[in-house]
Amino acid sequence: MDQIPRPPEVTRYLDAAQAGQLLVGYCSSCQRHHHYPRPQCPHCFSPDADTRIAAGKGVIYSYSVMRRAVKPYVIALVQLQEGPVMMTNIINCDIDAVRIGQAVRLAIPNPNEEWPLLMFEPDQDY
Numbered sequence: 001m002d003q004i005p006r007p008p009e010v011t012r013y014l015d016a017a018q019a020g021q022l023l024v025g026y027c028s029s030c031q032r033h034h035h036y037p038r039p040q041c042p043h044c045f046s047p048d049a050d051t052r053i054a055a056g057k058g059v060i061y062s063y064s065v066m067r068r069a070v071k072p073y074v075i076a077l078v079q080l081q082e083g084p085v086m087m088t089n090i091i092n093c094d095i096d097a098v099r100i101g102q103a104v105r106l107a108i109p110n111p112n113e114e115w116p117l118l119m120f121e122p123d124q125d126y
Contacts, residue, residue: 009037012051017116022054022106024082035084055081056106057123065095074098078120092121 006014013036016023025034027041029048034041041049063076074090076098090098091107105123108116 007039009039009051013037014115016051016053017108017118018111020106020108020111022056022080022118023051024054024080024084025049026052033080033082033084035080035086052082054106057081058104058120060090060098060100060102060104061085062100063090063098065098076104076120078104086118089117089119090121091119098122 013023023037025037025041026032027034027044027046027049029046030041030044032041032043033052033054034043034049037049037051039049040047058078058080061077061079063074066073066075072095074093074095076088076090077085078088079085090104091109103123104120107119107121109119110116
């Protein structure tokens, strides 16, 4: 089976995820972070966008518990320490204890997959 072609930004993003890191975009023109990384800044449209390794920490901005699934799970918007908000899952937690404003940290359950999923888990130290 042929591998799906990937733009360079996607390759860097997935390589970082396989190494246990989260990449975010950063624009040197407006000095703002963005997620997901892309070649052009979504804030000022400058082509001066690049990537940086994020701290992998944030807080839950909003969430919903999917209770009708075979195994209930939490989907959330997490505001990263760098500023951008990303959609993700919250794992390794009591789904009834999840709260807006709760500190979370990066968790990658299967980093060795070709397309690793970046999720978050509660972080008591943040």
